[in-house]
Amino acid sequence: MKILITGHLGFIFGHLTEYLLNNYDYEIIGYDAFTYAANRELDFELSNKYFDRLTCYCGDRYRIEDLKTLGEIVEKHKPDLIINGAAETHNDNAIANSFPFITTNINGVHSILEVCKAFKIPLIHMSTDEVLDHKIPINNDGVGREPAFEGLPFDYKRECYLENFYEYENSKNLWFARLKEDAKLNPRNPYSASKAAGELLINSYIETHGVDAKIIRCTNVYGPRQNKEKFLAKAITEILTGGTFPVYGKGEQWRDWLYVKDFCTAFDLIMHKGTKRIYHIAANDERQNKDTGNLVCKLMGCDGYYFVKDRSGHDFSYSLNCDKLKALGWKKQYTFEQGLKETIESYKGD
Numbered sequence: 001m002k003i004l005i006t007g008h009l010g011f012i013f014g015h016l017t018e019y020l021l022n023n024y025d026y027e028i029i030g031y032d033a034f035t036y037a038a039n040r041e042l043d044f045e046l047s048n049k050y051f052d053r054l055t056c057y058c059g060d061r062y063r064i065e066d067l068k069t070l071g072e073i074v075e076k077h078k079p080d081l082i083i084n085g086a087a088e089t090h091n092d093n094a095i096a097n098s099f100p101f102i103t104t105n106i107n108g109v110h111s112i113l114e115v116c117k118a119f120k121i122p123l124i125h126m127s128t129d130e131v132l133d134h135k136i137p138i139n140n141d142g143v144g145r146e147p148a149f150e151g152l153p154f155d156y157k158r159e160c161y162l163e164n165f166y167e168y169e170n171s172k173n174l175w176f177a178r179l180k181e182d183a184k185l186n187p188r189n190p191y192s193a194s195k196a197a198g199e200l201l202i203n204s205y206i207e208t209h210g211v212d213a214k215i216i217r218c219t220n221v222y223g224p225r226q227n228k229e230k231f232l233a234k235a236i237t238e239i240l241t242g243g244t245f246p247v248y249g250k251g252e253q254w255r256d257w258l259y260v261k262d263f264c265t266a267f268d269l270i271m272h273k274g275t276k277r278i279y280h281i282a283a284n285d286e287r288q289n290k291d292t293g294n295l296v297c298k299l300m301g302c303d304g305y306y307f308v309k310d311r312s313g314h315d316f317s318y319s320l321n322c323d324k325l326k327a328l329g330w331k332k333q334y335t336f337e338q339g340l341k342e343t344i345e346s347y348k349g350d
């Protein structure tokens with residue numbers, strides 16, 4: 001099988017490209033614009049190790065929104081599958097300047113869909129948990145955090161949540177809305193809005209043009225080789241160079257962290273056995289950022305972190321239900337602590 005992977009030099013799809021080359025005899029065509037987020041050393045490593053099965057198109061002209069260039073590469077290699085992992089991904093950057101996000105995450109997805117339509121190639125597109133309508137968790141004792149619910153009885157609040165197709169699981173004395181694949185879209189910042197727009201375009205090409213496409217949404221992924229702009233990579237590298245790291249607000253936001261190796265096994269199953277349009281991937285181990293910060297400090301022997309002004313449009317919690325994925329037989333292999341320890345070790349070698 002021949003697969004074209006876009007963004008194959010980024011964090012997640014760099015790992016996935018390596019995983020697929022290691023575990024299958026597939027031929028892979030990498031297509032990456034080589035933005036600041038691309039991993040240059042990985043390009044060198046992969047090209048040397050898999051020179052007979054990996055062809056790389058890397059550089060500023062290999063942009064997914066460039067329909068002509070993308071079309072030429074697809075026509076030349078005629079892949080059996082396109083995996084879209086290319087994106088502008090850093091939320092803070094989208095607040096400072098959203099233009100590249102619109103270009104890559106919307107126009108780019110549009111070009112890929114045009115190519116899939118023209119050459120009848122199936123697509124797996126990577127989206128994010130951030131596109132969904134996450135609510136603020138409510139405490140078991142009924143002390144709601146959602147301002148609109150203030151003073152109302154707990155059962156009433158729970159009913160309101162359930163109405164929105166959410167599934168509740170009582171986790172750590174807190175009611176979490178682990179959102180299912182059919183939950184409502186409600187992006188609240190320019191990054192997640194651009195990703196949601198990409199999803200809507202895909203749905204429209206499935207319905208209108210019969211394009212064969214799947215969407216994968218995932219919670220926070222972490223691991224070796226992640227760009228230092230992201231929370232855990234920043235925390236680890238700052239501590240390793242004798243510094244400390246920032247945490248937004250009071251660190252009360254809830255996040256779910258998935259180790260990148262567990263992401264790859266989940267993606268593998270969806271790619272080979274998945275029959276649904278949308279799949280969620282999650283670790284189902286939600287934690288507040290302040291606790292995550294404390295764990296990193298404990299593992300690395302650091303005194304503590306510092307709080308900075310909260311980001312605007314900062315969602316309070318992300319949490320996904322991934323029963324559809326579990327039904328394919330997936331189980332994560334790493335606890336958060338195990339994944340973190342491996343990640344910390346990997347940065348020591350950098």
Ligand SMILES: NC(=O)c1ccc[n+]([C@@H]2O[C@H](COP(=O)([O-])OP(=O)(O)OC[C@H]3O[C@@H](n4cnc5c(N)ncnc54)[C@H](O)[C@@H]3O)[C@@H](O)[C@H]2O)c1
Pocket residue numbers: 006007008009010011012013031032033034035036037038039062063064065084085086087088089090103104108126127128129195217218219220221222227
């Ligand atoms: N990192 C996470 O925690 C996370 C969580 C959920 C979903 N996602 C999604 O997973 C995907 C990958 O995320 P990541 O954090 O690994 O990304 P990343 O920022 O590490 O890498 C993105 C890659 O895409 C390339 N790229 C950017 N714009 C391009 C363009 N116009 N044309 C071609 N290539 C381009 C970059 O050069 C880079 O190699 C994204 O779709 C992101 O939205 C990430």
